[in-house]
Amino acid sequence: MAKRMGYIGAFLALAAVCSLWFTGCGRSLQSQSASRTELVMSTVATVTLYGERAQEGVDAAFEKAKELEMILSAQNEESELYQVNQTAYERETEVSETLFTVTRRSLQYCRETDGALDCTLGKINALWAFGTENARLPAQEEITPLLVDRGYEQVQLNEETRTIRFLNPNIQLDFGATAKGFAADEMKRVLTEEYGITCGIINLGGNIITIGAKYDGQPWGIGVTDPDDHTRVVSTEYITNATAVTSGNYERYFIQDGVRYHHILDPKTGYSANNGLISTTVLAENSMLADALSTATYVMGLDKAVAYIEAMENVEAIFITEDRTVVKTAGLADDTFEGTA
Ligand code: AMP
Ligand code: MG
Numbered sequence: 453m454a455k456r457m458g459y460i461g462a463f464l465a466l467a468a469v470c471s472l473w474f475t476g477c478g479r480s481l482q483s484q485s486a487s488r489t490e491l492v493m494s495t496v497a498t499v500t501l502y503g504e505r506a507q508e509g510v511d512a513a514f515e516k517a518k519e520l521e522m523i524l525s526a527q528n529e530e531s532e533l534y535q536v537n538q539t540a541y542e543r544e545t546e547v548s549e550t551l552f553t554v555t556r557r558s559l560q561y562c563r564e565t566d567g568a569l570d571c572t573l574g575k576i577n578a579l580w581a582f583g584t585e586n587a588r589l590p591a592q593e594e595i596t597p598l599l600v601d602r603g604y605e606q607v608q609l610n611e612e613t614r615t616i617r618f619l620n621p622n623i624q625l626d627f628g629a630t631a632k633g634f635a636a637d638e639m640k641r642v643l644t645e646e647y648g649i650t651c652g653i654i655n656l657g658g659n660i661i662t663i664g665a666k667y668d669g670q671p672w673g674i675g676v677t678d679p680d681d682h683t684r685v686v687s688t689e690y691i692t693n694a695t696a697v698t699s700g701n702y703e704r705y706f707i708q709d710g711v712r713y714h715h716i717l718d719p720k721t722g723y724s725a726n727n728g729l730i731s732t733t734v735l736a737e738n739s740m741l742a743d744a745l746s747t748a749t750y751v752m753g754l755d756k757a758v759a760y761i762e763a764m765e766n767v768e769a770i771f772i773t774e775d776r777t778v779v780k781t782a783g784l785a786d787d788t789f790e791g792t793a
Contacts, residue, residue, distance in 0.1 A: 481502040481503055481650075481651050481667040482502060482667045482668070484502065484503055484504055484506050485500065485501065485502045485503075485506050485667075486500070486501055486506035486507040486509070486510045487499065487500035487501070487510065488510050488514065490514055492514060492517045492518055492521060492656075493517055493520070493521045493524075493525070493631065493632055493635060493656065493657070494521075494525070494527070494583060494657075495632065495656060495657025495658075496657055497514070497517060497654070497655065497656045497657060498654070498655045499513045499514065499639070499652070499653075499654050499655075500652055500653050500654075501513075501643065501649050501651070501652035501663075502649075502651040502652060502667045503648070503649055503650060503651060503652075505647045505648060505649065506649070506652075508647060509643050509647040509649045509652070512642055512643065512646065512647060513639040513642065513643055513654065516635070516638055516639050516642050517635050517639060517656070520550070520631070520634070520635045520638060521635075523548060523550050523551050523554075524550075524551070524554060524627050524631040524634070524635075525631075526574055526577070526578075526624070526625065526626040526627065526628065527584075532547065532548060532551050533551060533625060533627070536551065536616060536625070537574060537624045537625060540616050540617055540618045540623075541617075541618040541619075541620070541621050541623065543617075544610065544613070544615040544616070544617045545615055545616050545617070546613065546614055546615050547614060547615070547616055549614065551616075552609070552614050552616070554627055554630065554631065554634050555571075555607070555609065555616060555625065555627075556609055557630070557634075557740060558571040558625075558627055558629075558630045558744070559571065559604040559607060559609070561630065561741070561744035561745075561748065562603070562604035563604050565744070565745070565748035565752070565760070567603055567604070567719055568719070568748040568749075568751040568752045569629060569630075569744050569747055569748040569751070570602065570603060570604070570717075570719035571604070571625055571626060571627055571629065571630065572602050572603055572604060572606060572607060572623045572624070572625060572626075573602065573624075573626055573717060573719060573722075574623070574624025574625055574626040575598050575622060575623075575624050576590075576595060576598050576599075576602075576717060576722045577626045577628065577717070578624070579594055579595065579598075580713070580715070580717070582704040582705070582706075582714070582715035583704045583715065587704075587706050589708050589713055590722075595721075595722035595723070596722075597622070598622050598722065599720075599721075599722055600622060601619075601620040601622055601623075602622055602623065602719065603719070605619075606618060606619045606620055606622075606623045607619070607623060607625070628715075629699075629716075629743060629744060629747035629748075630740055630743050630744050630747075631743075632656045632657060632658075632659045632697075632739075632743055633659055633695070633697060633738075633739040633740035633741070633742055633743025633744065634739070634740040634743075635656060635659075636654055636656050636659045636660075636661040636695065636739035636740075636743075637661065637695075637738060637739045637740055639654055639656075639661075640654065640661050640663055640739075643663060644663060649663055650663065650664045651663060651664045651665070651666065651667050652664075653672060658697065658698045658699075658700075658703065659695070659697045659739055659742075659743055660674060660695060660696045660697070661694075661695040661739045662691055662692065662693060662694060662695070663693065664692065664693050665692045665693070670690075671690035671691055671692045671788040671790075672690065672691055672692065673688050673689075673690055674688065674689050674690070674691055674696045675687070675688050676688070676689065676696075676698065676731070676733050676770050676772075676778075679700055679701065679702050679730050679731045679772060680776075682702075686772065686778050687770055687778055687780070689733075689735060689770070689784065689789060690788040690789065691735060691788065691789045691790070691791075692788055692789070692790045692791065693737075693790060693791040694735060694736065694737055694789050694790060694791035695735070695736055695737065695738065695739040695742050695791070696733055696734070696735050696742070697733065697734050697736075697739060697742040697743045697745075697746045698731060698732065698733040698746060699716055699731070699732050699746040699747045699749075699750045700714075700730060700731040700732075701714040701716065701724070701730045701731070702714070702730075702731075703715060705724075712724070716747060716750050716751065717751075718751055719751070725750055725751045727750075727751065727752065727753030727754075728753050728754055728773055728774055729749070729750050729753060729754055729757065729771055729772065729773055729774070730772055730773065730774050731750075731771070731772035732746045732747075732749045732750045732757065732769060732770075732771050732772075733746060733769060733770040733771075734746040734749065734761070734767065734768070734769045735767070735768045735769065735770075735784070735789045736766065736767045736768075736791075737766060737791035741767070742767070745760075745761070745767065745769070746769075748760075749761065749769060749771070754771055754773055754779060757769065757771060758771070758779065758781060761781050762781055762782060766791075768780070768781045768783045768784045768789060769781050769784075770784065
């Protein structure tokens with residue numbers, strides 16, 4: 453059945469944090485720390501912070517995540533997005549600044565990835581219902597009509613009135629591929645701007661974002677795990693003040709008649725993307741960008757994905773193919789991936 457807790461295998465960063473607990477020189481930072489794990493945004497999140505205001509920061513970070521969940525969830529009937537999805541075809545619908553920003557940026561990533569990312573698949577996602585008890589294989593007759601007129605061009609945004617309008621009834625927005633990244637960035641922003649946090653790590657179900665370097669001044673070690681065996685790390689990357697986001701076919705899936713159906717859909721077919729990749733990890737400074745690109749590159753397949761990431765500044769990636777080859781983009785050859793923010 454659907455296995456929604458892919459976070460367990462996605463990264464082992466916290467193991468690295470713990471194993472280095474007694475080393476390093478940042479004694480003052482290390483002496484005050486706080487960490488909590490909670491279910492939020494339909495995933496398990498862990499926030500670990502160091503410094504005087506660590507405990508307050510952990511509370512504030514979770515509060516932020518919960519606030520965003522109530523805006524951005526496509527499934528929760530109480531959320532703002534859920535409500536907007538019910539009305540935006542009938543009439544222009546005014547939305548909050550946050551929802552407008554996430555919609556505008558998500559659609560921009562859809563356009564830039566030439567539709568490999570498609571945040572208008574809400575109705576098709578709902579048919580599959582990955583991550584719920586109702587997950588099932590939809591019939592082709594259910595999917596085919598929903599493939600017509602989908603895509604980012606079918607959503608109209610008006611900056612002045614802050615309204616959203618869907619141009620046809622097949623459109624429903626779903627930010628499953630970008631919302632956790634946006635939330636990770638926002639949690640980090642609150643922590644650095646409002647709580648003066650300079651050292652910490654947030655793991656939002658496989659979306660990892662780090663604040664500064666580790667308490668001992670070293671970069672954070674982020675383990676990319678083996679999709680077949682989550683206790684095994686296939687590659688460790690070192691990042692400072694940056695983010696690492698993984699999309700994988702083992703995060704939410706079910707197997708029927710020997711076929712694995714997973715939650716990353718190929719927008720062209722409405723079925724699970726099957727272009728030769730089983731795991732994509734994107735390193736960047738901005739977590740929403742990395743989240744969008746980990747999903748989009750999964751859909752693109754290896755050759756396109758490598759070319760796409762190589763053409764970008766300060767973005768790197770690690771891909772695992774279905775024959776279990778690990779491919780890294782050129783910039784990851786050595787050194788630490790550093791954000792400047
Ligand atoms: P991620 O785990 O970030 O790769 O995002 C996967 C989630 O995004 C799914 O659970 C769906 O909610 C949604 N999704 C699936 N396929 C796509 C796609 N091709 N483009 C945009 N969102 C998608
Ligand atoms: Mg994503």
